[in-house]
Amino acid sequence: NAGVTQTPKFRVLKTGQSMTLLCAQDMNHEYMYWYRQDPGMGLRLIHYSVGEGTTAKGEVPDGYNVSRLKKQNFLLGLESAAPSQTSVYFCASSSQTVPYEQYFGPGTRLTVT
């Protein structure tokens, strides 16, 4: 089992460019999440999904969009990147029965110049 994988691992964008981060999990988990981690702050939830075809906003959703067309995949999109979106992005998944025990991917380090 690969668990949770994220692509790419690193990316540098110019302000205004767009990109999509891909997350995949092979644990058949119903719930998936996107977090960002910034220095001096805990993990902050951007968006989450409780099932295929459903998404919901977390605590910092502005500037991001998500899609979950397949149960195993959760995509995070930045339509017009801003320097404030420079961060490390983590995807996670969890089962419906124990949703708070989350399995995380290795992270994507994004720099927006």
Next chain:
Amino acid sequence: DQQVKQNSPSLSVQEGRISILNCDYTNSMFDYFLWYKKYPAEGPTFLISISSIKDKNEDGRFTVFLNKSAKHLSLHIVPSQPGDSAVYFCAASPGLYSGGYQKVTFGIGTKLQVIP
């Protein structure tokens, strides 16, 4: 408003001694508490959890203590090993009473260094 607080950004402990990581919370609706461990360039990994109906949960060298009246929990690692050097995140959730997804709130983390 930080609902989960880890006031010590870092901690150094000698190998073989006890490591105690502390966490305070403010939201009385939190019902389930977790600790995650994170190595550099990796994602956090779940370590141990405790429900509010308990005051202690043990898993090998790791024990979590919960003091609900003080809204405080701690993670004890005994004995500490160099491989335990990592960032430890405290996290809390309202639990499953109302069913469905319940948001997990994370602290900012404490960096533990175990000195050989």
